[in-house]
Amino acid sequence: MIDPVEGNINHVQGMTDWCVTATLIRDNVPVLTVIHLPLTDETYTALRGSGAWLNGTRLHVSNKSSLDTALVGTGQAALGESSDTYRRIGLSVSAMLEAGLLMRMSVPSTLQLMHVAAGRMDMFWQFSQVRSGLVSGALLVTEAGGTISDTQGRAWTLASDDFLATAPRLHAAAVGVLSTIC
Secondary structure, three states: OEEEEEOHHHHHOOOOOOEEEEEEEEOOEEEEEEEEEOOOOEEEEEEOOOOEEEOOEEOOOOOOOOHHHOEEEEOOOOOOOOHHHHHHHHHHHHHHHHHOOEEEEOOOHHHHHHHHHOOOOOEEEEOOOOHHHHHHHHHHHHHOOOEEEOOOOOOOOOOOOOEEEEOHHHHHHHHHHHOOOO
């Protein structure tokens, strides 16, 4: 799965928050990813079972254990999503504004997931399935020691309706908040 300009709106607007992603998927599971940010010359890589890296430096998710100390984030739905998806996003933002320390909402999801993998953010969720950003980020977070699931706490797959990536000690609390959003 390749996205030559993940975060194209940011690119068009003159921001540096965009990247090029290439992820090898085998049997519906991401196994290798390379994410490059051309304007900052950063390259993130992950190989299933071999860790996650930024320009040769090993990545690790944060060790936070309480949502009220966590920087959490979500992304906007893709154009044309259902009104129900927009409603769920709004409800989840309200819930996380109360549960987390600080919330960030931006696109593309790949960049927020890179921050989770690097321990700069503690959690990311999304109700929209922009798979090109999620598959690369899911592998990066997993290989950096994070936990990936859907918002109900079930294993995430390419067919899942939603997505959650957290530092391991935040996962249960995050599911506790997000699983109530129907």
